[in-house]
Amino acid sequence: MVYKYDFLIIGAGVAGMSYALKVAREKKGTVCLICKTSLEEANTSFAQGGVASVTNLAVDNFDKHIEDTMVAGDYISDRQAVEQVVRCAPAQIRELVGWGVNFDKKGDGQFDLHREGGHSEFRILHHADDTGAEIQRGLMEAVRACPDITVKEHHFAVEIITQHHLGVRVTRRSPHIQCYGAYVLAPSEAGGGARVDTYLAKITVMCTGGCGAVYLTTSNPVIATGDGIAMVYRAKGTVQDMEFVQFHPTVLHNPKETHPAYLITEAMRGYGGILKLPNGQTFMEKYDERLSLAPRDIVARAIDKEMKIHGLDHVCLDVTHKDAAETRRHFPNIYQKCLSMGIDITTDYIPVRPAAHYLCGGIKVDLNGQSSIERLYALGECACTGLHGGNRLASNSLIEAVVYA
Numbered sequence: 001m002v003y004k005y006d007f008l009i010i011g012a013g014v015a016g017m018s019y020a021l022k023v024a025r026e027k028k029g030t031v032c033l034i035c036k037t038s039l040e041e042a043n044t045s046f047a048q049g050g051v052a053s054v055t056n057l058a059v060d061n062f063d064k065h066i067e068d069t070m071v072a073g074d075y076i077s078d079r080q081a082v083e084q085v086v087r088c089a090p091a092q093i094r095e096l097v098g099w100g101v102n103f104d105k106k107g108d109g110q111f112d113l114h115r116e117g118g119h120s121e122f123r124i125l126h127h128a129d130d131t132g133a134e135i136q137r138g139l140m141e142a143v144r145a146c147p148d149i150t151v152k153e154h155h156f157a158v159e160i161i162t163q164h165h166l167g168v169r170v171t172r173r174s175p176h177i178q179c180y181g182a183y184v185l186a187p188s189e190a191g192g193g194a195r196v197d198t199y200l201a202k203i204t205v206m207c208t209g210g211c212g213a214v215y216l217t218t219s220n221p222v223i224a225t226g227d228g229i230a231m232v233y234r235a236k237g238t239v240q241d242m243e244f245v246q247f248h249p250t251v252l253h254n255p256k257e258t259h260p261a262y263l264i265t266e267a268m269r270g271y272g273g274i275l276k277l278p279n280g281q282t283f284m285e286k287y288d289e290r291l292s293l294a295p296r297d298i299v300a301r302a303i304d305k306e307m308k309i310h311g312l313d314h315v316c317l318d319v320t321h322k323d324a325a326e327t328r329r330h331f332p333n334i335y336q337k338c339l340s341m342g343i344d345i346t347t348d349y350i351p352v353r354p355a356a357h358y359l360c361g362g363i364k365v366d367l368n369g370q371s372s373i374e375r376l377y378a379l380g381e382c383a384c385t386g387l388h389g390g391n392r393l394a395s396n397s398l399i400e401a402v403v404y405a
């Protein structure tokens with residue numbers, strides 16, 4: 001079958017859904033949002049920590065957030081992309097709130113801000129320790145309530161359509177490669193086989209996420225297979241910085257749970273959690289003066305090195321010195337998860353280890369999210385905007401997706 005839309009959005013995490021909502025609101029044309037499983041399953045849901053944005057102007061400002069991002073990215077981030085995301089972030093927080101996303105607030109009505117590795121200030125908006133799930137919930141409800149967005153779950157894009165499919169030879173050097181939509185595998189109907197349909201679109205937007213699932217242990221779900229990036233690469237589009245795969249320093253050590261391994265949010269170190277060896281000895285002082293709150297590439301490498309030196313399969317995160325009720329209030333899901341494994345985090349160390357977490361590279365895009373292929377855009381983790389450089393600053397990804405959307 002052949003379908004025709006003005007906008008074809010492939011992938012339904014924070015990037016895909018916020019773009020769908022914005023373009024539908026502007027009444028620019030028909031919008032189709034396809035996702036390969038269900039809306040609930042996007043990697044966005046697994047983000048715990050939160051969304052970075054300057055909101056407390058009494059102590060924070062854009063220059064500090066820009067500098068923190070450049071330092072974490074090892075100064076190979078694109079400064080224009082950094083400035084765009086940081087300066088547009090507060091308005092996009094208002095968009096998220098307008099779509100029904102809740103962020104925790106203090107008694108005085110101000111946002112309750114967390115701090116994470118590499119941030120010089122408390123600037124992480126969050127919803128307890130399940131911010132991604134809250135964003136996915138809010139956006140899903142808004143998308144489902146929007147009559148102008150056609151949602152197709154369990155539809156798997158397999159190839160984007162270019163001149164190549166009209167019999168023209170396309171190489172990486174061909175000028176003006178154009179995208180006309182995508183071939184999409186439809187779910188098989190009762191008694192019928194699988195079917196590949198043609199989706200023609202004026203604008204196609206890749207929002208397919210990263211590729212963490214190719215690693216042995218990852219905080220990502222199994223759907224994070226990098227297929228959107230692969231589709232664009234096969235169509236002779238430009239991808240860049242694929243070597244910059246970020247490892248999160250702390251997932252819960254559990255050999256039975258690897259895709260996703262359960263994340264122990266960096267906000268826990270911002271809260272005062274201290275990395276230790278199982279015998280209680282600290283080690284971060286050997287690696288960085290910011291200790292457990294150094295940017296995550298430094299912390300992940302330090303943990304990996306200590307595991308190798310001591311022949312360990314994990315190190316530990318200690319929050320036992322913190323007030324138990326506060327810990328349970330800030331991290332209710334982590335508390336329950338660990339308890340289900342017999343670990344009471346208010347009295348016991350949490351066994352943690354690094355895991356593949358985020359792809360800083362991807363489909364190369366400009367400041368408008370446009371790829372090297374005409375009529376093809378990329379947003380979110382599958383895109384390489386230049387914001388993250390060699391190492392993403394914690395909690396900069398969800399906001400990047402909404403800004404570029």
Ligand code: SIN
Binds near residue numbers: 049050266393396397
């Ligand atoms: C975390 O909660 O530590 C993850 C947040 C992020 O990757 O930005």
